[in-house]
Amino acid sequence: MEIAGADVRRVLGIAGELEDAGSERELRGRALGALMELIPADAGQAYRLSVDGAGVSALSVPENSFHADPRVIYDHPLDHPLTEIMLETPTSAAWRVSDVAGDRQWRRTHCFNLDFRPFGLRRHLVATAGAGEGAVEGYALVRSGADFSERERDLLGFAQLQLAGVERRLADRQRLLAFSAAALALAASHGWGVAVRGEDGRAQPLNALAADLLTVVRDDPRLGHEHRFTVRDVEVWPVPPAAPESPALVLLRDLARGRAAARLFGVTEQEHRTLRHLHDGRTATEAARRMGLSPTTVRGYIASLHRKLEAGHTAALLRRGRDLGLLTD
Incomplete structure (x- = not known):
């Protein structure tokens, strides 16, 4: 079924409003509220399940409206008439469900509009999920009464694609902020x-x-x-x-601390500038050009530095300059 242009605009508007979310939990909480307005529902859940089963997280609105373990959608017994049907219909992009026994391997199943009304359950669920790198995640909606229509299922699937993009961009921003903080700390050190x-x-x-x-x-x-x-x-x-x-x-x-140390060891201002140029990887000729002096003059400064700092070669000179506080890395 094709999604109407008005619905597309509504979904893109929701995604745009969520771009300013500061955390994944904030994003998912706001997304759930928006999805429940987009597709009328009694409750919603955002879930993430690691493929290896080690990590499970879920956020439900209202709180406690879903089972605490998102792998359990309904507390159905092993002999429930629909259990085997659910476990025998795997697909590459669907919700995962487990039985209440907990010791049976849970698998991917379809769980669209499962009708449990003959067994006293009057909730209908629509859920979609995509397998990312090592995780299955998505959003689920439930409501009593009317089934979710094909249009609503398609609309939720489209919305989840857009929300996944927002989550990826948020994760990229958070990684960039972490890298930036580390880089700033390294620069300051x-x-x-x-x-x-x-x-x-x-x-x-x-x-x-x-x-x-x-x-x-x-x-x-x-x-x-x-x-x-x-x-x-x-x-x-x-x-x-x-x-x-x-x-x-x-x-x-x-440079104040380095210059004070330079004066303590009898290093002149021009010699100190020359030392810093060498520390930045420049040759005597390059340093001379930067300082507006002749290469011969700069080589004289370098010879003087070797004498004053008692260093026999350039690497030793730079190491000595760092050790004495004339240079900072």
Whole structure:
């Protein structure tokens, strides 16, 4: 059966309203309420079952309207006339059901509009599920009285496809936030503050170190440029967007501690700058170009650094600089 355009718009509207959900539980709770308005029902359940049977989760509205274990839809005995029929109709995309004995392997079955009225049960259930990577999940609706129509079953199936997409995007956002938090913590542990730069050139801090350092450099007009610069013992490194939809970042590093350590060991300002260039992987020629000096002058600074820090080669020089606090990773 084809779904009417008005129904499609209603489903897409529901999915759009759920895009701002902050957690999976919030999303599923709001989705259940919306589905029960879309397809009139007495109760609804969002479920997830791991393929290996180790993980089971469910959210029901109203609470306790479904069996606590989503694998059990009706408490039907093994000798129930429909038990064998249910267990003998497997499909690749259907609800899973178990018997109440609990020791019998549960399997995928059809459970659309099962009529238990002759046995005193007057609830009808429509449920669909899709097998993802290692899990079967979806939404189920129940109501008393009238059966769910073919149109309602198709509409629920279409809605579940859209809701699955919303859940995937939420999971992607949550993973990205987790990665971002880890990256910010790593940056801070290495002495870097991180800020995001808006289209107006203003930088907003993403970690505490950036918030502190931005108070020093916030009004500097060079923040809106693409070139690295140093002002008042703060090194500022603009990072252009990695992709059109990515933000521009600003890395900030406090040089005051390193400079104080450099002075303690008799290292001049220019020698310290040279050491930092070497630490960033630049050659003497590249460092000279950055500093606006001749390569010969920079090589002289490097020779002086070797003497003052008692290091015989470049790797030892950089290690000594880190050990003495002149450099941060």
